[in-house]
Amino acid sequence: MSDYTYDKDESGIVTVTLDMAGQSANTMNARYIPMMEEILARLQTEEGLTGVVIASAKKTFFAGGDLNGLRRIDSAGPESLAMFEANKAPFRAMEKLPVPIVAAINGAALGGGYELCLACNHRIVVNYPSAVVGLPEVTLGLLPGAGGVVRLTALLGLEKALPYLLEGKPAKPQAALKEGMVDEIVEARDDLIPASKAWIKANPDAHTQPWDRKGFRYPGGDALHPRVRQTIVAAPAMLYKKTRGLMPAPEKILDIAVNSMRMGFDAALRVESRGICALAVTPQAKAAIGTFFFGTQAIKSGKVRPEGGKWQATSAAILGAGMMGSGIAWAHASAGLPTVLKDMELEKAEKGKSYSAMLAEKRVQRGRMSEAQKDALLAQITPATEDAAFAGADIVIEAVFEDIDLKEKVIGATFGQLSENGIYGSNTSTLPISILAEFCPDPSRFIGLHFFSPVDKMKVVEIIMGEKTSQDTLRKAYDYVQQIGYMPIVVNDSRGFFTSRVFSTYLDEGMALLRDGMSPVAIERAAWIAGMPVGPLAVHDETSLVLSQKIRKTHEALDKRLGVDNGLGIDMEAGNPIVDAMIAQDRGGRHYGGGFYDYAADGSKSLWSGLSQFAKGNGSVAVEEAVDRLLYRQAIETLRCLDEGVLTTEVEANLGGIFAIGFPAYTGGAIQFIRGIGIDRFAARAKELAEAWGDRFKVSPAALDRLRDSAELAA
Structure with a gap:
């Protein structure tokens, strides 16, 4: 079974559609190099070839490297170097083809996926928020080892490339176009291949990469340009302030990006290969790949979530409009979850809502939210003083002071307002959930939901199982936490939890x-x-x-x-x-x-x-x-x-x-x-x-x- 389709039209343009069998995304797995070598062999011998379009049949364009394979690397010796060199060789061969190549980016192109795009002469992306491009390897303790450091520096210049290389943040289509990371945007996926072919026909001789042209100069200036030299001098100190010397990947990336401007292009690519070899065996890379990629994927995919259908809360209540209650109300409103914010005095409840107004106004001032979006967000929060205001709520969260007598009173008085299938959560940070559950008529529907301060920045919730909490309640709590965009961490009950x-x-x-x-x-x-x-x-x-x-x-x-x-x-x-x-x-x-x-x-x-x-x-x-x-x-x-x-x-x-x-x-x-x-x-x-x-x-x-x-x- 082929991992791609190969289609040549009457004008001589070949569309290669990557569609790796048996997987949801195209990746640099064991079949990647043989596939690319086969594709290149066909293109190099194709008679009447006028251009190439690289497309994808998956929801994403290309997902990048095989992190399982990277985790198994235990030596930075010649074998590892040869593997990384072989991995990036097809991209250099693409650049040597005598016809223009266009990347038709239909979805996320991150890491190796975007490095593939960088090896093309033109990059067209669909205008969908999910169609992000970027090089996130630094977040995994690595560097973009398939030409990403060298090519992005050559494409954008050092100053513009460094934030994307050192921070690993992806860019959405409009931002990517503005930065020069892509060259063109289309509004629909069906427009990608026609637009790619149109560009090839309009630019039949645009097959030489800028860095392969005689007299190439780096955008913004080469390594000796006064402004670039100033960046080179200041960057190490700024970087150390952020990493404290504890993370080798950013330092290695900076070193390679700067020195790539001082040597030949192919020599720079080889230095980049040596760099990823050295990083792949570090404890920091092993830890980051295991925790931040595989660990996060395990949480997102519900590794510890009980089986059952997806649950979604349609209404909520928060009891207590103090710092924590106000923060949770913001989290709910940001996710579009209608919420009653209750306190003993309406003035306090209104003040709790004003916290969300303050956060929203900051986003408006920074251009991250419109006035209409701010108004819609604040409309999700209803201040109240009466329990009847949240009758039938799918989820009630008690967020009063850490006083067991007060919690006993509040829980007992408000549990009855839940909907028939609703769940009740306590935002306690240390008090045993099993003891608090004694204050409600149905302990199976009672669970701990421990948010962290400040709630708008700390995007994690500790879910605490009481002795009588049901698996159904855990499933709903897990889904609720993900519904509002937070990371669920499930623990068992104990004094102080985890x-x-x-x-x-x-x-x-x-x-x-x-x-x-x-x-x-x-x-x-x-x-x-x-x-x-x-x-x-x-x-x-x-x-x-x-x-x-x-x-x-x-x-x-x-x-x-x-x-x-x-x-x-x-x-x-x-x-x-x-x-x-x-x-x-x-x-x-x-x-x-x-x-x-x-x-x-x-x-x-x-x-x-x-x-x-x-x-x-x-x-x-x-x-x-x-x-x-x-x-x-x-x-x-x-x-x-x-x-x-306590932890499982x-x-x-x-x-x-x-x-x-x-x-x-x-x-x-x-x-x-x-x-x-x-x-x-x-x-x-x-x-x-x-x-x-x-x-x-x-x-x-x-x-x-x-x-x-x-x-x-x-x-």
């Missing part, structure tokens, strides 16, 4: 370092070096020390109610005394005027000089030691969650840790961090930390054994 447990260890370890005498500046610097988005002291100010104390007291009350001691199970010996002392000195966090930091009227901040009072040690903690303490503490707690069955998959452990907590993305997530270091090496280092700093770093040998025996890697 994310709050791990996040609290990060905050506590920051305070433990403070107690041990490390300078506050050095603590925050160590977190920066580790790859955390915000230092533990700064993020604690944002979430507020007052909230930390409230949560602790709530759990102490729950412990008393259940007759247990420290049911949360997390050692907060260092943090609790510091939190209490800070609050006693009116240092409750940013919202309260100051915490670990002082905040100036102009928006600047500086570490509070009074933090030295908490130092008990001699300040001899090395920065490298602090980096390990911050990362290992979180990784160990994540492993405990996995071992206890490594995929969710990794993605949840990155997107909800901010665990460094370059590691691929906390469990992949352990695997990347090596389980035995991780265990040895954890033992050293435990001996030096306490039992909170102890790791269960059985948990490590189960991880060692598990077949599930990052994907």
Whole structure:
């Protein structure tokens, strides 16, 4: 069975339609090179050939490289180099054909797909939002290794090419045309091939690529042009500020893009091949491919979703118009889900809606939303004070304060407003769902839906299963989270669940370092070096020390109610005394005027000089030691969650840790961090930390054994 069709018309133009058998997309799999060699052999011997159109029979144009194959590469030696060279050779052969070639882009052309387009003389795209083009390899710890770095730099010039190479963002048709990434737009897929043939007939001699023409000059100037030289000098520092030196792919891409301008085109292509060889074997690439591609695909495809038909909520209610409730209302409205936002006072409910108005207005000012779209979005939110306003809602989300007595009252009073097949979610961050479910008449329809602040930016929801939550409710909750455009992470019930447990260890370890005498500046610097988005002291100010104390007291009350001691199970010996002392000195966090930091009227901040009072040690903690303490503490707690069955998959452990907590993305997530270091090496280092700093770093040998025996890697 052929993977393509080959059709020559009466004018001598051949249309090659890629249609790889047995798969939903055209990819660079094991059949790709033989297919391309066969196509090229036919074209090179075709009599009367006047032009070539490359098209696709799939919904997408071309999906790019075989990431499973890339993950298996374990050597950057000659064999790997030969493989990458063979992979890109057909594109160079295309450029040598004596007739013009047009890419008829009917859908997404990303990675290798867009590299195929770059090897064509003309690129025509259909004007559909899904027909994006780009080179996202950097997001997977790689570089575009089939000519993408070299060709895009030559096509656009260094300044315009770098954002697409270093950030990996795709471009929709109009943006791609404006940037010069495509040359023409048509309105319908049926117009692609006629437009391609028309261009070939109008440009019969346009078969030599710009970079193969004598006297070619890079758009915007070559490497010696003053403006380009300025970019070359400034780019490394700007890049380091973003990557902190933790991600080798952007640095490699920048190096190749700059140096490709200083050498011959074919030599530059070979340097590019060496670059992807070197990157493919790095831990960062292995982690990124496993977590950000295969892991995300597993979540999107519903790997942990119960079987059953797709469910969609048509109406919703949010109880509590505070920061979280207002944020969830925004998420609903943005997805077109009509929502009642209820609070005890209409003024508070209206204020909650005004949060969405503020976010929408910012988008209007930035040209990302029209006034009509803003009005339509805000029309989805109805402020209310009465339960009757949301009678028959498909989903009700309780988002009141983290107070078990208050939640008991609210849940019991509002559960009856659900539609017959509706579900009830609690936005609690730490309280056990199984206990909260006791307050409603049907615990099988009760589930945890833990959003993260700020909701408009943190696009992940922790779904918590109670003891009596049904699989049907889980299925509906999973579908609801995806319906509003968020990533679902499913966990089982426990005190603190997964994310709050791990996040609290990060905050506590920051305070433990403070107690041990490390300078506050050095603590925050160590977190920066580790790859955390915000230092533990700064993020604690944002979430507020007052909230930390409230949560602790709530759990102490729950412990008393259940007759247990420290049911949360997390050692907060260092943090609790510091939190209490800070609050006693009116240092409750940013919202309260100051915490670990002082905040100036102009928006600047500086570490509070009074933090030295908490130092008990001699300040001899090395920065490298602090980096390990911050990362290992979180990784160990994540492993405990996995071992206890709170987490059921490594995929969710990794993605949840990155997107909800901010665990460094370059590691691929906390469990992949352990695997990347090596389980035995991780265990040895954890033992050293435990001996030096306490039992909170102890790791269960059985948990490590189960991880060692598990077949599930990052994907």
